[in-house]
Structures are given as C-alpha cells and as structure tokens.
Amino acid sequence: MSTSPGPAPRGPAGPGRAGARAPLSLEFPQSLATYDEYAAAQRTVDHLSDAGFPVENCMIVGTDLRQVERITGRLTTPKVAAAGALSGLWFGVFVGLVFALVGEGSALSLVASTAAFGALFGVVWSMVGYGLTRGRRDFSSVSSVVATRYEVLVEHRHAARARELLADLPGALPNPFA
Numbered sequence: 001m002s003t004s005p006g007p008a009p010r011g012p013a014g015p016g017r018a019g020a021r022a023p024l025s026l027e028f029p030q031s032l033a034t035y036d037e038y039a040a041a042q043r044t045v046d047h048l049s050d051a052g053f054p055v056e057n058c059m060i061v062g063t064d065l066r067q068v069e070r071i072t073g074r075l076t077t078p079k080v081a082a083a084g085a086l087s088g089l090w091f092g093v094f095v096g097l098v099f100a101l102v103g104e105g106s107a108l109s110l111v112a113s114t115a116a117f118g119a120l121f122g123v124v125w126s127m128v129g130y131g132l133t134r135g136r137r138d139f140s141s142v143s144s145v146v147a148t149r150y151e152v153l154v155e156h157r158h159a160a161r162a163r164e165l166l167a168d169l170p171g172a173l174p175n176p177f178a
Contacts, residue, residue, distance in 0.1 A: 029153035041150040057155035062147025088122015
C-alpha cells in the first residue's frame with residue numbers, strides 16, 4: 001500500500017503554519033510612508049526606534065528600480081591589450097605559486113615563466129574578445145540597479161501606533177491635501 005503525501009505548502013509561513021517567517025518579510029505589511037531618499041526612510045525608522053517602537057516589525061523597501069550604467073572610459077586596442085596582459089599576469093603568478101609549492105626546481109623561474117605565459121595568454125584572449133565586438137561596444141562601464149523611491153512598511157498590527165509616533169516627526173508622513 002502506498003500513500004502519497006499531500007501537496008507541499010507554498011508561500012511564506014503564515015498563521016497556523018509551522019515554521020518561522022522569512023527574515024526579509026512581514027506577515028501582512030502596510031505602507032507607512034514613501035520617500036525619495038533612503039536617508040529619509042532611515043530617519044523614519046530611527047525615530048520609531050527612539051520612541052520605543054518594535055522596529056523589527058518594519059522594512060525599508062526600494063521601489064521603482066532603475067538600471068544605471070556609468071561609462072568609465074573609451075576602449076582602445078592598447079587599453080584592452082594592457083588589461084588582458086595584467087589579468088593574465090596575475091593568473092600566471094597564481095598558477096606559478098601553486099606549481100612552485102608542489103613541484104621541484106627553481107620556484108622563481110617557475111613563477112616568472114608562468115607569469116609570462118599568463119600575460120601572453122591574457123593579451124591573446126582579450127584581443128580576440130575585443131575583435132569579436134567589431135566596434136559595437138567601444139567603452140567600459142559599471143552597471144548597478146538603484147531604487148528611486150523608498151517605502152517604509154510596517155506589520156499591520158503596529159501600523160496605527162507607527163502613524164501616531166510619526167505625527168511628531170515633521171515631514172515624515174505624506175500630506176493628504178498636497
């Protein structure tokens with residue numbers, strides 16, 4: 001006789017379910033306030049903390065996410081070759097040190113030769129990669145995802161008390177008549 005277990009529970013642990021809730025979630029969050037700057041959201045939670053509010057029932061959530069790409073420079077053949085050589089050099093030094101630890105012979109000559117081969121290999125591969133772009137991306141950049149607004153959420157059981165406490169902080173709550 002075989003019995004199959006019922007469907008596995010899905011979603012976060014809630015009332016009546018075994019287990020604790022996930023550390024980055026609230027059971028029934030309510031929006032307390034929304035800010036344009038993270039520092040203002042922090043100030044709100046700090047004010048609640050100073051008033052003795054149980055801040056473990058709060059979350060600051062970044063919303064309206066936007067990807068920002070900062071261009072750091074123009075890529076040229078010499079820059080790509082130099083970056084590849086340096087990257088390969090460090091990899092070669094690492095491999096040489098590992099071989100020197102387990103191998104026999106002159107450690108210095110082993111590290112120097114693997115560093116040279118690593119630099120050469122790095123130049124070749126970086127130039128192949130650069131050549132395959134065919135000029136479609138001739139710049140280097142750094143990307144990050146940033147929030148444009150920050151919302152303070154509070155567990156529903158504590159929302160009324162949090163609003164009362166924020167009434168003392170000028171500019172903390174949105175003006176309903178604005």
